[in-house]
Amino acid sequence: MFNFMKNRKIWYIISLLVILPGLFSMVTRGFNLGIDFTGGNLVEVRLDRDVKIEQVRTVVEELGYAAARNIQKSGTSDYMIRTRELTEEESATLISTLEQKVGEVNLLRNERVGPVIGRELTMNAIWALLIAAALMIVYMTFRFEFKQGVAAVTGLLHDVLVVMGIFSILQIEIDSAFVAAVLTIVGYSINNTIVIFDRVRENLRTRKKGEALEDLVNVSLWQTMARSINTVLAVLFVLLALYLLGGTTIKNFVLALIIGVTSGFYSSMLTASPLWVDLKLMEKKDNKHREAYSAK
Amino acid sequence: MRWSKLLTMAAIILVIAALGITAAVPLPVFKDIAWLPWGKEIILGLDLQGGVHVVLEARDTPENKVNDETMKRAQAVLERRINETGVAEPVVQRQGERRIIVELAGIDDPEQAVIDLIQPAYLEFKNELGQTIITGADLKDAMEARDPNTGQVEVDLTFTPEGTKKFAQATTANVGKPIGIYLDGQLLQNPVVQEPITNGQARITGYENLDEAHTIAILLRSGALPVQLEVMEKRTVGPQLGQDSLDRSINAGIVGLVAILVFMVVYYRIPGLIADLALAFYALIVLAIFIGIHATMTLPGIAGFLLSLGIAVDANVIIFERVKEELRTGKSIRSAIDAGFKRGFVAVFDANVTTLIGAAVLYFFGTSVIRGFAVTLSIGILVSMFTAITLTRWFLHLTAATNAVKDPRYYGA
Numbered sequence: 016m017f018n019f020m021k022n023r024k025i026w027y028i029i030s031l032l033v034i035l036p037g038l039f040s041m042v043t044r045g046f047n048l049g050i051d052f053t054g055g056n057l058v059e060v061r062l063d064r065d066v067k068i069e070q071v072r073t074v075v076e077e078l079g080y081a082a083a084r085n086i087q088k089s090g091t092s093d094y095m096i097r098t099r100e101l102t103e104e105e106s107a108t109l110i111s112t113l114e115q116k117v118g119e120v121n122l123l124r125n126e127r128v129g130p131v132i133g134r135e136l137t138m139n140a141i142w143a144l145l146i147a148a149a150l151m152i153v154y155m156t157f158r159f160e161f162k163q164g165v166a167a168v169t170g171l172l173h174d175v176l177v178v179m180g181i182f183s184i185l186q187i188e189i190d191s192a193f194v195a196a197v198l199t200i201v202g203y204s205i206n207n208t209i210v211i212f213d214r215v216r217e218n219l220r221t222r223k224k225g226e227a228l229e230d231l232v233n234v235s236l237w238q239t240m241a242r243s244i245n246t247v248l249a250v251l252f253v254l255l256a257l258y259l260l261g262g263t264t265i266k267n268f269v270l271a272l273i274i275g276v277t278s279g280f281y282s283s284m285l286t287a288s289p290l291w292v293d294l295k296l297m298e299k300k301d302n303k304h305r306e307a308y309s310a311k
Numbered sequence: 312m313r314w315s316k317l318l319t320m321a322a323i324i325l326v327i328a329a330l331g332i333t334a335a336v337p338l339p340v341f342k343d344i345a346w347l348p349w350g351k352e353i354i355l356g357l358d359l360q361g362g363v364h365v366v367l368e369a370r371d372t373p374e375n376k377v378n379d380e381t382m383k384r385a386q387a388v389l390e391r392r393i394n395e396t397g398v399a400e401p402v403v404q405r406q407g408e409r410r411i412i413v414e415l416a417g418i419d420d421p422e423q424a425v426i427d428l429i430q431p432a433y434l435e436f437k438n439e440l441g442q443t444i445i446t447g448a449d450l451k452d453a454m455e456a457r458d459p460n461t462g463q464v465e466v467d468l469t470f471t472p473e474g475t476k477k478f479a480q481a482t483t484a485n486v487g488k489p490i491g492i493y494l495d496g497q498l499l500q501n502p503v504v505q506e507p508i509t510n511g512q513a514r515i516t517g518y519e520n521l522d523e524a525h526t527i528a529i530l531l532r533s534g535a536l537p538v539q540l541e542v543m544e545k546r547t548v549g550p551q552l553g554q555d556s557l558d559r560s561i562n563a564g565i566v567g568l569v570a571i572l573v574f575m576v577v578y579y580r581i582p583g584l585i586a587d588l589a590l591a592f593y594a595l596i597v598l599a600i601f602i603g604i605h606a607t608m609t610l611p612g613i614a615g616f617l618l619s620l621g622i623a624v625d626a627n628v629i630i631f632e633r634v635k636e637e638l639r640t641g642k643s644i645r646s647a648i649d650a651g652f653k654r655g656f657v658a659v660f661d662a663n664v665t666t667l668i669g670a671a672v673l674y675f676f677g678t679s680v681i682r683g684f685a686v687t688l689s690i691g692i693l694v695s696m697f698t699a700i701t702l703t704r705w706f707l708h709l710t711a712a713t714n715a716v717k718d719p720r721y722y723g724a
Contacts, residue, residue: 057406068553083556087361088549095364095548128412129386129405136678143676147669154668158661191400191680192358195611198684199618202669206622206662210629213658242625242632249574249628250621253567260563262556268610 019236019284020229020292026285030173037180046183049082049190052137054130055099058109062092063119071096072263074116080109082188084264093123100127132191140194144201148172151205159212162294167208170279170287174204177278178271192268200275203250207243207283214239215288228295232288247280316713323706324588353602354417356399356609356683359557361549362416365425369409369538372431377409381537386411391533392428399607400679411540414548417607421545429540432530435493436481436513444481444490446535449474451511453531455524464518466528475511483507494527552610571624579631585706586627593623593698600690611684615670619691622663626699630655634707644711652704659699663692 019026062071068088075081075096085097101109106125113120148168155164175197182189214235222231254276258269356362369377369385386403389411393401402414418424434447452469470478481490482504489501492515499515518524550557572590575583597616601608634651642650667689674685 054404057412067555068549069555072553083553084358084551086553087551088554089364089546093546126407126410128407131402131404132680136680139676139678140681143673143681146676147672150668150672151665154665192610192614194680195614195684198611198673198681199614202618202666202688203621205669206625206666209662209665210625210658213661217654217657238636239632242628245574245578245628246621246625249571249624250617252570252574253564253617253620256563256567256570257560260566261560262553262558264552264556265560265610268614272614 016233016237018229018233020233020289023289023293026289030177030282030286034173034176034180037176037184040183041180044183044186046179047186047188049188049193050085050097050099050128050130051132051190052130053099054128055081055097056101056106056125057128058096058098058101058106058125059089059123060094060096060110060113061121061123062094062113062117063121065092066117068094070117071113074112075109078105078109078112080105082190082267084190084192097128101125144198147201155209155212159216162298163212163215163291166287166291166294167205167212169290170208170282171201171204173282173286174200174275174278178275181274182271187267187270189267192265193271196268196271196275199272200279203276204279204282207246207279208287210242211235211239211283211288212291215291228292232292236284236288243280243284247276250276316709320706320709320713323709353598354605354607355550356607356612357402357414357416357548358400358551358610359608360416361547361551362414363418363421363425363545364548365413365415365545366406366543367411367413367429367540368543369411369540372537372539375537377538382409382411384537385540388534388536389413389428392529394679395529395533396424397605398424399683400609400611410543425542425545427526427530429536429542430530431495431536431539432527432533433495433535434531436478437491437493438481438485439488445470445474445477447531448535449477450531453528455518455521455528457521463516464521464524465514465516466518466524466531468513468515468531470511470513472511475509478511478513479507479509482509575624575627579628581710582627582631582634582703582707585710586624586631586703588706589627589698589702590620590623592702593694594620596694596698597691600694601687604690606686606690607683608687609680609683611680612687615684615687616691619688619695622666622692623695623699626655626659626663626695627703629658630699630703645708648704648707648711652700656700659696663696667692 068086071094072083072086075086075098076083080098080101081096087095089095096109098109110120110122148171152161152164152168155161155167178197178200182193215232218231218235218238251273254269254273258266258273261269369382371377375381382405386405390401390403393403393413393415398415398418401416402412404412406412413425413428415421415424432447434450435443436445437443449470450468451471451474454467454469455464456467457464485504486506487504489503491501492499492513500517515527518527552560572587575586575590577583579586597619600606606612630651633655634647637647637650638644670685670689670692673681674689677685
């Protein structure tokens with residue numbers, strides 16, 4: 016039986032190899048914020064005939080002016096396109112390209128619009144998450160122990176950083192749906208970790224004298240392995256089906272979930288669990304130090 | 312073989328099937344009963360169904376000019392008003408210098424909603440000489456209520472500490488004289504002050520019904536609009552996610568869900584089949600609750616539902632793995648089921664309560680997108696705890712009791 020707890024450093028290094036470039040990218044390049052956050056232009060056009068919305072979407076996306084979800088049909092031949100901020104030139108390009116690809120265009124309006132999600136709302140979300148994490152630790156302290164709570168929440172933070180980092184590196188546009196994806200990942204991650212910690216808690220009760228903590232956690236991981244794999248597979252079935260067969264407008268949202276769920280599967284076993292082992296072993300060292308002092 | 316148990320099983324399956332069919336094909340019978348979920352459809356949000364797109368243009372008022380600052384305030388007031396009415400995830404954004412776009416989904420009467428939305432809601436109390444003694448700016452809260460003694464509908468006002476002081480001074484100075492209550496310049500009432508009011512409470516009466524009072528209370532609570540707004544255009548818009556894309560995604564979702572159901576049967580045999588039944592039941596209950604509480608479904612809401620579905624599958628998986636372990640120790644099928652549930656439930660309970668704590672915090676501190684997610688997740692988790700612990704267990708025991716399947720191998724051991 017492979018021992019996951021022996022090479023804890025390797026798992027930490029793998030995590031850092033993903034998270035650090037992501038953090039670097041977040042600090043230096045930031046995110047490709049969608050117009051939900053930044054505002055932009057609202058271009059409304061009337062076409063001379065009824066065309067499929069995909070055709071309009073393809074044109075706008077190819078120009079790189081807007082993400083797929085910002086094009087709405089209104090009535091039979093009017094289209095509302097929310098783009099990033101456009102210069103006069105770009106606006107003209109948009110109209111002429113539409114004319115070439117889909118037919119006669121009648122421009123109804125083209126105006127600057129402000130953000131839908133203000134700074135306040137974003138700050139709100141971050142605060143809510145921090146408070147939620149604190150309360151989760153409180154509950155886990157009560158049912159498990161403080162250090163398991165800290166380890167579980169660290170695993171959760173790990174998953175959020177992985178998703179945000181990858182989205183920053185690849186400069187994929189993020190919108191309000193991304194906020195929901197991050198929240199979903201948080202829920203999945205904490206759920207996954209607690210099931211493993213529950214097994215650890217149970218095994219601690221029947222712990223034999225002299226059994227190393229590493230081995231106990233490792234056995235717990237193996238005992239819950241079938242469940243961990245089956246659950247992540249079940250969730251990935253739905254997500255992969257949505258990613259491969261679903262519509263274009265939810266692709267980024269689903270991608271965030273796929274990355275997050277995979278990271279959650281990894282971190283429950285290889286971040287939160289070894290971290291708890293290390294936290295416990297530190298405690299032991301402290302005690303040894305204390306004993307050494309009191310012996311003097 | 313115990314036929315009575317088999318018949319019970321068959322009956323349960325029939326009930327689930329019937330519920331499923333009535334959910335899919337609305338029966339006209341229940342349409343008029345407001346609280347019954349059957350025969351009604353789930354309300355969909357802007358991203359899934361589109362809605363009404365309104366462009367408002369601001370005009371100067373005697374007090375305020377239209378500028379960046381007043382427009383910001385107007386936008387904030389509109390956002391508060393829409394959120395208070397419970398419309399999920401609206402769009403409120405500035406357009407150009409003096410316009411605000413509002414998009415709403417899932418309302419029965421968009422005409423009325425827009426008319427209510429743009430009322431200035433400027434509240435004033437004036438003395439006999441026509442001097443304003445207190446305004447809506449001094450309000451802390453406004454709530455609709457029904458007077459328990461007379462049964463008349465009213466809006467109860469609570470003033471801020473500052474406002475309470477002003478109101479106490481004014482009522483003390485005007486005992487025996489009327490004080491007029493004006494909303495947007497119209498005299499609502501002109502009650503005569505009986506005695507000084509020092510507790511910072513006042514009320515407005517004379518409403519037809521609670522709904523009307525509720526609307527007024529929301530407007531007063533959200534504050535007055537600093538500028539006058541006029542509707543420039545109103546139109547319906549299609550779903551933000553595009554109908555074509557949504558159709559494909561729905562089909563993809565069905566494929567994914569079927570894959571889960573098949574996987575459960577292949578891997579867990581009989582218990583897997585039972586879990587599938589319980590999951591079908593679970594999905595029906597959750598959807599019925601969504602319809603019952605008039606939740607608006609949006610993409611974040613669906614994310615919450617999917618997560619709860621994953622957690623529901625997980626609860627079954629945790630328990631079955633435990634049952635398998637118990638079977639391997641040589642227990643009988645029935646005692647293995649009991650022991651497996653007992654041990655598995657602790658894990659399910661702790662994981663779910665922790666997730667619920669998170670969802671509750673998100674609901675209380677979050678705004679639109681986050682709230683939609685928190686609501687569906689919480690409902691989903693509560694229902695999944697119920698179905699995994701009661702239904703799955705009950706079905707498993709029934710199956711074991713029929714004695715049709717004796718070999719532990721069919722339980723995946």
